[in-house]
Amino acid sequence: MKKNIQQLKIVILEFFYCLSFLLLFFYIMELVWPKIILSYLNLSQVLIFWLIIGIIIVLSDVGNAPKK
């Protein structure tokens, strides 16, 4: 059980990092090539999803490094 929770924490944290990179990439792409992302993806929804994960990480101990 404890192992599963630990793995879920890793997944959430990695997913957050990945989504942060994607959002930054999408933002730069929109600046360089307008509408190229917004035509295919609803960035507002992605941003809200990213924010929810961020809040979960901050409010829980997902972001804390495992004790040695």
Added chain:
Amino acid sequence: MIKAVKFKIKVRIFLWFISLMVIGWLFFLAIVPGGKISYYYDFDKDSNFISRLSPKERLNEDNINAGSSSVVMIIGDPVYFSLWAPRAFDEVVLDIKYRHAMEDDLLKKEWNCPVIEVGTLVDKTIWRYDLKPIENKIIDNVSLVWNKINENEIVLLQKDQKFSSVNDFLTNLPPQNEIAIYNYDLNQEYLLPDYSSSNVEYVINQSLRGPYQFYTYIDQEELWYEFDFYDLNENKDNDVVDVHLYYQDALIETKHLDDDGVLADNKKRSDQKKIKMAIKNLPTGVYKIEIKVNDDIVTERIKTKQQKTAFLNGLRLHNSFDQKVSLFTDSKKIQTKTIYPDRMQTVVVGANNLLINETYRQFDSVVQQNGTSSKINEIILEKDGVFLSGDGVFSFSQEALLNPKLKRVDESLDVVRDGINYIVAQYLPPSQTDEWKKALVKIDIRNAYRENGKYSFIVSIPGLKIDDDKKDGIILKEIAVHFSGKSLKDKIKELIQ
């Protein structure tokens, strides 16, 4: 602990792989490596690629009997929409599903707009659209009665069959006054047998605002025009002047004037600038001169040694004098508009009087044939400051009128009265599926104007007015757009060569 690190690496690899897939997918959609892509808009939900139709005042989106699906009804001409494409394409095929409002049970009214067209913006300075047919009811109706030959999308209609093929017709052309064309260029040579050149200098002292085009004719003489321009400086645009000379639709000479340097809207009139176009040894025939400017530029004076100067489709008389202006036209129907309250007036159009009693409103008048057999009518304005347009040409003297264009199959054509015996058109009639009509319109967009990835389109239905009593219109159900262009493979091949 090691297991946790291994798991973390696995998750990281997996998520970054997914991210790269998403980025790759987006690049695939943006580059369109196959060179072909389609977008759809059914008016139920906004499309990211096809904009809503505008302006709203010319649309009716409520109370239309079309079952459960959303539709939009065009009630005024013209309406516009734009298409966003991730990259430039060569051709677009618009697949439009529509029907006439008169076919609706609730709106059974007489339909008087026989032509429906769609086109792309090709020149933003002079707002020129390249129009292609969606439907032409005149051709559809005539083809039911006349002999019809259809070859490679070219339709030849003959009142009495004299030609066995389109090629036979093109090689043995009948008299020009018996032919009407639509979306087709016959490239016929137009010569005036009774014309003789002279050295008299003609001056048009009427100020003209914005862009315009005119025909002129030369026969063993020098083509000589001198234009005096000034800049009103009423907008912040770069106000350049380009004068283009065309012979048989090919650009043969260009003159250019730079902006006066004032990019502010200070409303201070600039100094006068001249452009002179003098070319010798040109072949006999009709030439077209295009003055490509924005609305800030006024042509104060035109001096010429040519006897013929006939303005195509209309001209905008600038408000410079309070004196009468007399013009001549072969148009069957003219439209007038003024934006200046002190320019509201009664315009004499042939045998009719046309009252302009509102600014920014277009007034139409059917030109009467003044009791003579001549098809040329005079237009007399009490003062200038009026925009005039029509389906023919305009000139400041009767002798200067010249119209080399063949009659066009549009709402102003009367096949019987105009003595038309042949119609040539590049036209594919719409197909009927259940209650909806489906038109496929192929448009070459290689030279289309594209801004921020958007192509601008117009839907033109001449004669469709909001402010008439008729509740007519066009109900649109769906627009599908099929872009095609160079594939990634073609592009790479092109770069290598």
